[in-house]
Amino acid sequence: MKRSGRNSTPSMQLSLRVNGEAREWTIAPGDLLLDVLRREGYYGVKRGCETGECGACTILLDGKPVNSCMIFAAQAEDREITTVEGVAHGDQLHPVQQSLVDHGGVQCGFCTPGIVLSSKAYLEEHPNASEDEIRTALSGHLCRCTGYSKPVEAVLAAEHAATRKPSHAAHSHDIVGHNEPKVDAVKFVTGRPAFTDDIHIPGMLYGKILPSPHAHARIRSIDVSKARALPGVHAVLTYKDVPRVPHTTAGQAWPEPSPYDTYLLDSKVRFVGDRVAAVAAESREIAEEALRRIQVEYEVLPPVLDMEHASDPGVPVIHDEKDSTGIHDARHNVASVIHKQIGDVEQGFRDSDLIFENEYRTPRQHHCSLEPHITITWLDEDKRLVIRTSTQIPFHVRRQVGMILQIPVQRIHVIKPRIGGGFGGKQEMLLEDICGALTLATNRPVKMEYTRHEEFFMARSRHAQVLRVKMGFRKDGTILANHMSVLASTGAYGSHSSTVQGNTGSKVLPLYRAPHLKFDCDIVYTNTPVSGAFRGYGCPQGFFAQESLIDEVAEKLRLDPIELRLKNLIRQGDTDELSAQLGEGRKGLPRLIRSCGMDECLARGAAAIGWKQKRSARRDKKSPFQHGIGVACSMQGSSIAGIDWGSATVTLNEDGSYRVHTGCADVGAGADTVLSQIAAETLGVTLDKITLLSGDTDYTPFDVGAYASSTTIISGGAVKKAAEKARASFLEVAAPLMKVPVEKLTCRNNLVIDLDDERHTMPIAEVARHATYKAKVQIIESASHFITDSPPPFCATFAEVEVDTETGKVRVLHLVNAVDCGVALNPNLAEGQVEGAAAQGIGYALHENMQLDENGRMLNANFLDYKILSSKDMPKLTTILVPTEEPLGPYGAKSIGEIAINNPGPAIANAIYHAIGIRFRQLPIRSEDVLRAIHERESAAQPNFAEVSKSL
Amino acid sequence: MFEHVRAFHQPRTISEAIRLLNHRDGVACLVAGGTDLALRAGRTVTDLVDVTHLGLAYIKRDGRAIRIGATTTMSAIEQSSFIQHMANGILAHAAASCGSAQTRNLATLGGNLANASPAADTATPLLVLDADVVLQGLRAKRRLPLTEFFTGPHKTAANASLLVELVIPGPEPRTAWSFQKFGRTEVDISIVNVAAGIKLDRANRVTFARIALGAVAPRPIRAHGAEFLLEGRVLDQHLLDAVSEEAAQEIDPIDDVRASAAYRRELTQVLVRRALLECAARLERAL
Numbered sequence A: 001m002k003r004s005g006r007n008s009t010p011s012m013q014l015s016l017r018v019n020g021e022a023r024e025w026t027i028a029p030g031d032l033l034l035d036v037l038r039r040e041g042y043y044g045v046k047r048g049c050e051t052g053e054c055g056a057c058t059i060l061l062d063g064k065p066v067n068s069c070m071i072f073a074a075q076a077e078d079r080e081i082t083t084v085e086g087v088a089h090g091d092q093l094h095p096v097q098q099s100l101v102d103h104g105g106v107q108c109g110f111c112t113p114g115i116v117l118s119s120k121a122y123l124e125e126h127p128n129a130s131e132d133e134i135r136t137a138l139s140g141h142l143c144r145c146t147g148y149s150k151p152v153e154a155v156l157a158a159e160h161a162a163t164r165k166p167s168h169a170a171h172s173h174d175i176v177g178h179n180e181p182k183v184d185a186v187k188f189v190t191g192r193p194a195f196t197d198d199i200h201i202p203g204m205l206y207g208k209i210l211p212s213p214h215a216h217a218r219i220r221s222i223d224v225s226k227a228r229a230l231p232g233v234h235a236v237l238t239y240k241d242v243p244r245v246p247h248t249t250a251g252q253a254w255p256e257p258s259p260y261d262t263y264l265l266d267s268k269v270r271f272v273g274d275r276v277a278a279v280a281a282e283s284r285e286i287a288e289e290a291l292r293r294i295q296v297e298y299e300v301l302p303p304v305l306d307m308e309h310a311s312d313p314g315v316p317v318i319h320d321e322k323d324s325t326g327i328h329d330a331r332h333n334v335a336s337v338i339h340k341q342i343g344d345v346e347q348g349f350r351d352s353d354l355i356f357e358n359e360y361r362t363p364r365q366h367h368c369s370l371e372p373h374i375t376i377t378w379l380d381e382d383k384r385l386v387i388r389t390s391t392q393i394p395f396h397v398r399r400q401v402g403m404i405l406q407i408p409v410q411r412i413h414v415i416k417p418r419i420g421g422g423f424g425g426k427q428e429m430l431l432e433d434i435c436g437a438l439t440l441a442t443n444r445p446v447k448m449e450y451t452r453h454e455e456f457f458m459a460r461s462r463h464a465q466v467l468r469v470k471m472g473f474r475k476d477g478t479i480l481a482n483h484m485s486v487l488a489s490t491g492a493y494g495s496h497s498s499t500v501q502g503n504t505g506s507k508v509l510p511l512y513r514a515p516h517l518k519f520d521c522d523i524v525y526t527n528t529p530v531s532g533a534f535r536g537y538g539c540p541q542g543f544f545a546q547e548s549l550i551d552e553v554a555e556k557l558r559l560d561p562i563e564l565r566l567k568n569l570i571r572q573g574d575t576d577e578l579s580a581q582l583g584e585g586r587k588g589l590p591r592l593i594r595s596c597g598m599d600e601c602l603a604r605g606a607a608a609i610g611w612k613q614k615r616s617a618r619r620d621k622k623s624p625f626q627h628g629i630g631v632a633c634s635m636q637g638s639s640i641a642g643i644d645w646g647s648a649t650v651t652l653n654e655d656g657s658y659r660v661h662t663g664c665a666d667v668g669a670g671a672d673t674v675l676s677q678i679a680a681e682t683l684g685v686t687l688d689k690i691t692l693l694s695g696d697t698d699y700t701p702f703d704v705g706a707y708a709s710s711t712t713i714i715s716g717g718a719v720k721k722a723a724e725k726a727r728a729s730f731l732e733v734a735a736p737l738m739k740v741p742v743e744k745l746t747c748r749n750n751l752v753i754d755l756d757d758e759r760h761t762m763p764i765a766e767v768a769r770h771a772t773y774k775a776k777v778q779i780i781e782s783a784s785h786f787i788t789d790s791p792p793p794f795c796a797t798f799a800e801v802e803v804d805t806e807t808g809k810v811r812v813l814h815l816v817n818a819v820d821c822g823v824a825l826n827p828n829l830a831e832g833q834v835e836g837a838a839a840q841g842i843g844y845a846l847h848e849n850m851q852l853d854e855n856g857r858m859l860n861a862n863f864l865d866y867k868i869l870s871s872k873d874m875p876k877l878t879t880i881l882v883p884t885e886e887p888l889g890p891y892g893a894k895s896i897g898e899i900a901i902n903n904p905g906p907a908i909a910n911a912i913y914h915a916i917g918i919r920f921r922q923l924p925i926r927s928e929d930v931l932r933a934i935h936e937r938e939s940a941a942q943p944n945f946a947e948v949s950k951s952l
Numbered sequence B: 001m002f003e004h005v006r007a008f009h010q011p012r013t014i015s016e017a018i019r020l021l022n023h024r025d026g027v028a029c030l031v032a033g034g035t036d037l038a039l040r041a042g043r044t045v046t047d048l049v050d051v052t053h054l055g056l057a058y059i060k061r062d063g064r065a066i067r068i069g070a071t072t073t074m075s076a077i078e079q080s081s082f083i084q085h086m087a088n089g090i091l092a093h094a095a096a097s098c099g100s101a102q103t104r105n106l107a108t109l110g111g112n113l114a115n116a117s118p119a120a121d122t123a124t125p126l127l128v129l130d131a132d133v134v135l136q137g138l139r140a141k142r143r144l145p146l147t148e149f150f151t152g153p154h155k156t157a158a159n160a161s162l163l164v165e166l167v168i169p170g171p172e173p174r175t176a177w178s179f180q181k182f183g184r185t186e187v188d189i190s191i192v193n194v195a196a197g198i199k200l201d202r203a204n205r206v207t208f209a210r211i212a213l214g215a216v217a218p219r220p221i222r223a224h225g226a227e228f229l230l231e232g233r234v235l236d237q238h239l240l241d242a243v244s245e246e247a248a249q250e251i252d253p254i255d256d257v258r259a260s261a262a263y264r265r266e267l268t269q270v271l272v273r274r275a276l277l278e279c280a281a282r283l284e285r286a287l
């Protein structure tokens, strides 16, 4: 049967009940229920994978949870459907919803509707469910943010109608330092339309990219006439139709340190998934059909897939175009190189008694945000380009799109709605330029999104690295020299190439004091999916290598691994000079350690895991199940010193509430909540008096965006400054009213208080009304903020594992993270960051790896074969927040967003070694690899240590 | 994805379903839970025939035999106290390991078998339980052993007929059973799965043996060689080694993104051994 456009599609009537109301819809017989529900405005039903794996699209069908992406709409005939929108009674939340809000069970909120529905259904049938049963019931809901601890805790608490966990520290503050629920949590648990895709714009077209089937090819000819002729197609763009502007997609402050090696569309394709053409059509089906009708003749070039041979003589050149800039050595496929040194490592090695050296390998890891990249663009009534997009970097997107599409920044309006997880993957301008180009070409609103499949290889990933670490020691275990050499693949484009790798050196090596430090790195292009920013930003690779080697050395020196670390760790008062050498792609600034709780992290973490007993526990050598524990340490930064900056505006409303505008981009981790807490604390009002608007380039002031663990310290610093100024202006108005000098007044709990007589108060609302209508002044203050240092948070991680020596399977039984993040402004949210990072880190250690075939095609681009952990896979998590006071941070805070991803890899590898005596120097450590290594050891004495040892 | 579908049929009788399936004009396809089908891009399918309104969702006793209707869901099987107690609950255990709760609420037993994935989790327990499938074609009704139903990866003997029900003869009494599944994570399709059943006389001599292996050959298979080794012998560590090695020789695994063939072979050996050990434990026999 031939079809053209929607009109000729056969249709049928569907009658069903949704959330208790009868519905009658016209559908196509092949429609899936997910598509129909979203089309009809049930936006709480999320699209996360369309393959039945993620659970974001869960609904209740006659009371039972099912994934709406794997059932035909017609199958719902005469059935009763409940979506998340139907769970609360008016404003009265269901106990599960309330509990998720209260217990911090919600981060980005994208997985939340499904979790609400499954939990509700399960608890109704199993009112006394155990934690284990709840974990099983929720195991079909992938959550990339929380690590599942808090959602599970929340569901358990809902069952017992338990009340909110009190803040665990005594506080001198009213609001910061307390477990305030996320300010946006209610809209997530009720499934209100908050995400990029949760709107419908009349006339909106569907845009789609034709991905390259080849890893490396030149487009000899491209014929789009058949695609253009298809009814319902409004635009087909190829490189011939768009401006050619070299740029980087990396969302970094201008001038970006990443090479300008990327084009909106090009006549050459450099990885499987690279853009060949783009179409905009009336529907997804028509757009997909149009792509099939584009005829491309490729001159297929040999691909460069192996980073270790990317610079070999005679290897094809990936970036042979003339107009790219900032590439170190395009002819040898070298995007960037780094050579930095403090002291003289060669001298250090000469002075050392012992030298150890080994090589480590880390995989490409994917972010797997539950919400794939999505952008909607349109022209507003003034013909300005509006970009509604799932991004961490609204202001960089505005600048980049302006440059690529050659329109002034002033003519662009970027809106960041709620974001379904970022983790660095959305620190990238990825769909915004091409979507905008399609809107300009058609004059119509256009939506573009990656399917889960496309997201895996067309978005970004963590850089794969080969790391060689060489360390020189004195006999007593003091480190004299530390030399790390890294080879990294940036994939087809150099986005974040020098900076991620720079971080591998600057954040990792200085963890241990040593007079001689050296970092060498080559970052090469390969015809593989593009790497980019990912939580940890180069550190998980570096710490895996360094923390593994330290563990190996401890054994050689017969020292307890904790003791060896304590001997060498950086301390308060130290200056990290390597960071001065390794800035954001240029010279940076030294880091003075003003706060450091590492000793306490190690001590409390060791106690929590039972280090002493378990390290020396006798083992049953006959059992196939062997236990072990391991430790790893790391540090991170808080913002990019001297580069990241943000700003905020604080405005008083006539009722005594405040509006706070900040350019900062909450990606689900809770920035809006923490910034609201800072504002409320500083202004002396309760949290409900703060309305925070963020991440909109028309309505909020500039901020570099959510990355580099900068939000709390930079955006938070800006909010605090602006709020302090607003409070001062406010008190100027209050003072004459209360007849008390300004310096004798304070604001607290919505009152202005006379410090000399605390009973003498006046409601802030009264002063606000006076200011607005009598004094006729708008209390409005702005502030900008940056710092020239990047105070590191610290983390000690302990893992306990069980290795099944017959199958090779490694089960993590317990993971303890003890973290110094300064003062935790919201301990519950801080723990959530640690737990979520822990889950990603365990996945990185044991499962996650983008597998490519010999043609550069990704083999496991789906959640079935790219495994991220479920609630059932997670070990017991213990999170310990070790308080310190950071002078540079607002209210003593440091960052918490990234650090906890660094350690699970080495801690687990070290624990496996402790369990079975085999060292894994490559991630992920799959059960298959473990079993192979066990067999190899059985058949031969394992060549264990590449050690260049001098006489002791 | 299913943009060429022109009709979604919801027949109420088996004969109508079969008539619709065999309709000459266009490409018809049966759909039960949809959990396999809806995820495939069915770009050629023109007619979908829903089989969930044919009264085939049941678990019935028929003398000593058990009949399970093709559209019985995995959840219903997993939660049936009868199935939980039949043959040490291996079928319930296998059903409970199929995907997540949301999948199992839709996924049917018939769909799992008709889809004929080599990794289908319910196949191995049904194979060791000597189950038969009942197929209704345009003209005739056929009953054939499950071993003959699977003909290759995603290929069955169903042709254009409807899988109506599974018939499990009463499980051999005083027999112990085990189901073992190995996945990369807790919710995963099988890298290898094994079902086994044995009966021992007073001297620990094996008087009945069944072993089935999944995800290690083009279709779920019985390990006849290993079973043969077991029968009549005294079950001890030595025999366990021999049998699990034999089972690992009977398979024809592939290398894929989930595991190498060599690893599947090793896992087969380990899981067969563990299955038999669990059976022995269930019979309260020490080896």
Ligand SMILES: Cc1cc2nc3c(=O)[nH]c(=O)nc-3n(C[C@H](O)[C@H](O)[C@H](O)COP(=O)(O)OP(=O)(O)OC[C@H]3O[C@@H](n4cnc5c(N)ncnc54)[C@H](O)[C@@H]3O)c2cc1C
Pocket: A051, A052, A053, A070, B029, B030, B031, B032, B033, B034, B035, B036, B037, B038, B039, B051, B070, B071, B097, B098, B099, B100, B103, B106, B107, B108, B109, B110, B111, B112, B113, B114, B115, B119, B120, B121, B122, B158, B161, B162, B163, B164, B188, B189, B190
């Ligand atoms: C996320 C996810 C996880 C999964 N995990 C597992 C797992 O761990 N283990 C496992 O074994 N499977 C798993 N599956 C696969 C799937 O759920 C099962 O195979 C399921 O039992 C299929 O049943 P269904 O009713 O959904 O089949 P459908 O998708 O409706 O049909 C599957 C095939 O069988 C045919 N068919 C259906 N019923 C009949 C019938 N009565 N007669 C003849 N032909 C028929 C259909 O035409 C179709 O070709 C998973 C699927 C998903 C989406």
Ligand code: FES
Pocket: A046, A047, A048, A049, A050, A051, A052, A053, A054, A055, A056, A057, A058, A067, A068, A069, A070
């Ligand atoms: S979108 Fe349905 S399970 Fe992921």
Ligand code: FES
Pocket: A106, A107, A108, A109, A110, A111, A112, A142, A143, A144, A145, A146, A370, A420, A421, A668
């Ligand atoms: S909160 Fe679960 S995916 Fe973000």
